[in-house]
Amino acid sequence: MRGLKIIVLAKQVPDTRNVGKDAMKADGTVNRAALPAIFNPEDLNALEQALWIKDNIPGTTITLLTMGPGRAADIIREGMFRGADDGVLLSDRAFAGSDTLATSYALSQAIRRIGEFDIIIAGRQAIDGDTAQVGPQVAEKLKIPQLTYVEEIKSVDESRIVVKRRLERGVEQAACNLPLVLTVNGTAAECRARNARLLMKYKHARTVSEMQSANEDYLHLYNDRPYLNITEWSVNDIESDPSQLGLNGSPTKVKKIDNVVLQAKESRMISSSDEDIEELMVELISSHAIG
């Protein structure tokens, strides 16, 4: 059996699960700098599924594709430390302000440039938006089928895949021919840890932009070891219709942003003492809130 060519779609996201007190600026806007940037959790689940296929089908290669600012190269390196073969960073101001549709357009044009593939695997959704739209939108743009909410790959060969899908009220086993898009659920297997050998191999991997500020002592490495060059594409490296990119290519617009205002109720403060709790329970019983 020939090895498969897999593209993993991943996103670097602000860690919205650990929002600290300094996450909001005084003017009520989000202070992105205060939020740590992480590998979107379900994209790591997606990477693990790709690595599982690579374990089982020798010759399989994994390319990690991400769109974002220069620092998003971090997650490509992180993917390589765990077993991805290479990565592409799609980075340009022209992509700024993209909603999910403009993002999926840019990603699908980058995938066309990458060329042949058997499976595209993405996390179900990113924690900064929770939309779960980009995977299916990419599949539609590429005119290929999709299997969403994948929890487990039951079997895969060069022509067909069988997966278990986690639906809100149950599970489904479904099969489909390749090529296709999979989106992977957080309930799927966790991503394996970094591999020490791969960490040593790829720790100096850099994009062209990063190399410009890299330590001169290492510059010779990038000629000697081509695998340390992370591909970086700007808008000029993909074929695109400018009207479908960035803010202009985004049908959805943010009309306004409101801060979360707590409409404070007059609450009664109660201690955890026996007397206070008993009094509360008696009150709730007599008001028929309980009982």
Place this chain on the structure above:
Amino acid sequence: MNNLFVYCEIEDGAVAEVSLELLTKGRKLADSLKCKLEAVVLGSNLQGIEKQLFPYGVDVLHVADDPRLYPYQTLPHTSVVVKLFEAEKPQIALMGATSIGRDLGPRVSSALHSGLTADCTSLEIGDHEDKKAGVTYKDLLYQIRPAFGGNIIATIINPDCRPQMATVREGVMKKEILDENYKGEVKYLDVNQFVSPEEFVVEIIERHIEQSKVNLKGAPIIVAGGYGVGSRENFSLLYELAEVLGGEVGASRAAVDAGYAGHERQIGQTGITVRPKLYIACGISGQIQHRAGMEESAQIIAINTDPEAPINAIADYVITGDVAEVIPKMIRYYRKNTK
């Protein structure tokens, strides 16, 4: 033309709750837009399905009835909806934020190049003035949802592209029959005009759908736990209290992510929305996404070690203390005073 469409999901011959909730909301929006409410339903053996839908004020029902259209499959359902929308040009299209709606919605929006907002917690009609372009848009759909980790509430609009699409979770909108005798028109679609055989590429080998054993929406009392509960063991206290009070157990997303409770118990923007008589929030900090799913509860008790927790601001009773200490006391004094 340019009406409001709701994609209705079918499970075992019944229209999904979330679809009926969206029809209820859709009827109100259609009234303020002075347009018709249209529903589209795809599946197998759908004779008489209009009886379930017309009472919600559906003016036109599009039915695609074909054995191959049930259970749901991505490509054939996408084809039918995309082609129908191309012909009918809806101004608004609503879907449930379910494993079906979230699979179908993005495909349809990608094919039609229309904007889609996920997991809206409120939908309104309003105008928009684009000062830079000097254009005023009348009667747009305001798609309102918490964003960015719940630190902000965003109002999203689609000024130029149609349909304006949005998904909404089950329980967010209230289901209400408009008129038992409401009469609409049924239009049967010639499925072969919409779908080609090559689109049935996915083979569904096995399917286990269970009616959820957890009935959060119908529970008068909910005891919900957050990350602050601290452990699975402490979570068992919540089950005890719920059982004693005759309630159900819910959880915040952080508690579900931590493995304290299953997904079917998740309350909030990306879970289920509840409106019980009494909501007891245990170790829940109360981020906006959680509050979006429970703030219409008649009474709220917050139990938290943090006196500054945001949940306290919307609580009727704030108990400052440790869940593991407070809950056993609540059980004890409930029993003592109801004997």
